[in-house]
Amino acid sequence: MRRCKSKIIVPLLASLALLSACGQNTETDMDSQLAAVELPNGMTVKEQIEARQGHLKKIGKAFKSISDQLKADSPDLARIQAAAALVPKEAEGMADWFPEGTGSESGVKTDALPVIWKNKSDFNDKVLAMQEAAAGLDTVAQSGDVATIATAFQATGGKCKDCHDKYREDD
Amino acid sequence: MTTEPARILVWDGAVRLVHWLMVALVPLLWWTAEQGYMDWHKRLGLTMFGLVLFRLLWGLFGSWTARFAPMMRRIGSLSSYLGKLRRREPGATFGHSPLAVLSVFALLIVLVAQVTTGLFSVDVDGLESGPLAIMVSFETGRQFAEVHEFNFNLLAALIVLHIVAIAIYRFVLKEKLVGAMVTGRRSRSDFSEAHLPDNRPRKYTMMIAALLSVACVIVISN
Ligand code: HEM
Numbered sequence: 001m002r003r004c005k006s007k008i009i010v011p012l013l014a015s016l017a018l019l020s021a022c023g024q025n026t027e028t029d030m031d032s033q034l035a036a037v038e039l040p041n042g043m044t045v046k047e048q049i050e051a052r053q054g055h056l057k058k059i060g061k062a063f064k065s066i067s068d069q070l071k072a073d074s075p076d077l078a079r080i081q082a083a084a085a086l087v088p089k090e091a092e093g094m095a096d097w098f099p100e101g102t103g104s105e106s107g108v109k110t111d112a113l114p115v116i117w118k119n120k121s122d123f124n125d126k127v128l129a130m131q132e133a134a135a136g137l138d139t140v141a142q143s144g145d146v147a148t149i150a151t152a153f154q155a156t157g158g159k160c161k162d163c164h165d166k167y168r169e170d171d
Numbered sequence: 172m173t174t175e176p177a178r179i180l181v182w183d184g185a186v187r188l189v190h191w192l193m194v195a196l197v198p199l200l201w202w203t204a205e206q207g208y209m210d211w212h213k214r215l216g217l218t219m220f221g222l223v224l225f226r227l228l229w230g231l232f233g234s235w236t237a238r239f240a241p242m243m244r245r246i247g248s249l250s251s252y253l254g255k256l257r258r259r260e261p262g263a264t265f266g267h268s269p270l271a272v273l274s275v276f277a278l279l280i281v282l283v284a285q286v287t288t289g290l291f292s293v294d295v296d297g298l299e300s301g302p303l304a305i306m307v308s309f310e311t312g313r314q315f316a317e318v319h320e321f322n323f324n325l326l327a328a329l330i331v332l333h334i335v336a337i338a339i340y341r342f343v344l345k346e347k348l349v350g351a352m353v354t355g356r357r358s359r360s361d362f363s364e365a366h367l368p369d370n371r372p373r374k375y376t377m378m379i380a381a382l383l384s385v386a387c388v389i390v391i392s393n
Pocket residue numbers: 171197200201204205212213214215216217219220282285286287288289290291292293294295299300301302316317319320323326
């Protein structure tokens with residue numbers, strides 16, 4: 001008698017349960033001792049991870065403001081230039097932001113994948129490729145031609161993506 | 172009104188076209204997003220936005236089986252319909268059954284959420300973003316993207332439920348529902364009611380709703 005109703009409700013509950021299971025983050029252990037370990041540069045693991053995320057977030061913000069301006073009918077060149085100048089500054093020294101021990105095994109929330117430390121020289125090449133592209137974008141931006149800026153912006157964005165596809169956890 | 176045709180219109184052309192376009196677009200939208208073909212994702216997403224908008228307008232001004240108000244009234248007979256389902260004799264409903272009404276509303280709400288969050292979404296690089304993301308900050312755009320991603324799971328779950336329900340009707344209750352969503356018509360004798368509501372779509376209303384939706388999409392995408 002109740003079969004028909006439960007046939008509809010059971011898959012619904014099952015899918016909801018599955019959903020909430022996917023949303024759980026099981027491996028974070030915030031009490032981890034590893035997060036407090038001091039690195040050779042004087043920062044703790046936690047500080048290092050948070051510092052790099054802070055830089056990257058600023059880079060992301062700068063990128064969005066360039067992208068917004070490029071979409072606008074009359075792009076505000078001054079804002080593009082300010083943002084383009086910020087990126088190479090924020091990305092300075094990026095190769096040093098990922099010392100051994102600053103992966104997810106530390107218990108700190110990070111999207112940096114363990115493969116970074118298996119391919120450190122390839123990772124560093126990708127850092128360099130992005131830094132060069134970003135410096136190029138900055139130069140082009142100061143020249144003021146919107147079409148060339150758009151091309152350089154796409155090229156730099158491609159370098160971010162190259163690295164994220166391989167070394168950053170897909171969220 | 173003396174001679175009724177043997178086969179009558181249940182789902183008008185607009186409802187069917189929108190329905191099948193959505194069926195094609197959802198997997199495509201998922202696939203383009205996963206593959207990172209964001210130009211196509213945004214184009215198809217805007218098309219989906221237009222379809223959802225049109226469907227909402229059609230729910231206000233469309234043919235009888237498309238309109239929301241009669242659907243709402245159907246919810247009142249939900250428990251008696253569930254009783255009939257338990258006895259395995261639901262019979263054909265002209266338009267959406269009380270249970271199907273719930274499914275329509277749930278799907279439309281989730282679709283509205285999906286397309287609106289998409290318009291404001293910003294990806295992690297700040298490189299790709301929806302056409303309205305220019306109005307929000309990087310952080311807010313990222314939050315829209317999170318909701319956009321989570322809500323897609325809800326949409327997928329509802330679609331699975333929708334398909335399972337149709338399969339149960341087909342194989343357990345012996346009610347074939349898909350045919351009518353293709354041809355739009357069912358046999359008049361399927362329905363026990365002596366009088367059925369006037370279900371004719373109004374052509375000019377349809378054109379105005381379609382034009383309005385297209386205009387909205389164009390305004391947003393520029
Ligand atoms: C029913 C319609 C839609 C569906 C099913 C859909 C589906 C998806 C999916 C599955 C993702 C990947 C989420 C992830 O794993 O990160 C995504 C991302 C995205 N979608 Fe949609 N989408 C829809 C409509 C739209 C619309 C209308 C727009 C704007 C024009 C849009 C813009 C975006 C953007 C910018 C992203 C990237 C966000 C990120 O990287 O996190 N989407 N969409």
